[in-house]
Amino acid sequence: MAARQAIDGAVIRPPLPGDHDAIWSILEPVIRAGETLAVPRDLGREDALALWLSPERTVRLLEEDGAVLGIFYIRANQPGGGAHVANAGYVTASHARGRGVARRMCVASLDLAREHGYLAMQFNFVISTNQRAVALWQGMGFTIVGRLPQVFVHPNEGLVDALVMHRFL
Template identity: 40%
Template sequence: MMNFEKTNKNLFLSFWPEFKEIVSAQETYAFDPDMSQQQAYSIWVEQPLESYVLVENDIVLGSYYLKANAMGPSNHIANCGYMVSKHARGQGVARQLCLHSQQRALTLGFKAMQFNSVVSTNEVAIRLWQKLGFDIIGTIPKAYQHKTKGLVDSYIMYKWLAEKDL
């Protein structure tokens, strides 16, 4: 049975090889491919408001962080990042991570969610986010240095989460 757990040091360490592989691939995340385990832990677990893992049989299938996208008058918009283990891809894990993060965002008082840089070549993720109600609200031309495709665009994606505008 799959269940969500707040990410702690041990859970992150068990996910670290997958995290490192995803970042090193330089296909989806604008993180330093040479970042240390401690830097990754800080960015993914310590700095955000929350970080969760989806676990099945003591194996971390995926993880996400949740934080405010901006401060002050824009702190009602959440921002998340998601990673799925390569052996769990195509099994609905990203969908579960995104749905869980939206519920957590609402619980924490956020009214909307924004993804600041979805790499345009990450077509599977883009289709999923759109199916889950996110719209592409902007394109950042040549924003991402893809390891094999060179400079590619990134999208800003957004979804209003609250049922009514307060």
């Protein structure tokens, strides 16, 4: 994937230092809601940016009409013998949900993973109550290969399962 890629009317590109405000504006509401990401709900801006933009991750933004609508990363799922499998994470801006942002980021992440030589992609911790994401990932060819019972404390639902999802590239 080139540094910038067009996909269905959006631009997929690496983040720049000037994007930190936009990235935080996407991450903060999702972190505070505590419904889909396994991070502390009080995680601060600098720690969140350091996590999402860490050097072991290849990060991309989805931008449409000059506005950043989503952020995703790929990285090796495990070191050593598991490094041929990618892992990814995605967050869509709340005002952009329902516009195909997550689907476009998934398509771009699969392309990026192939370009980096990964043979498969695995999501280790998809919160089972995140039904839109589960349906999207299944529609993108991922299968549920495992269920981790009651491993996530959802702020409204209590203890819920997390799913392990996988697909070959």
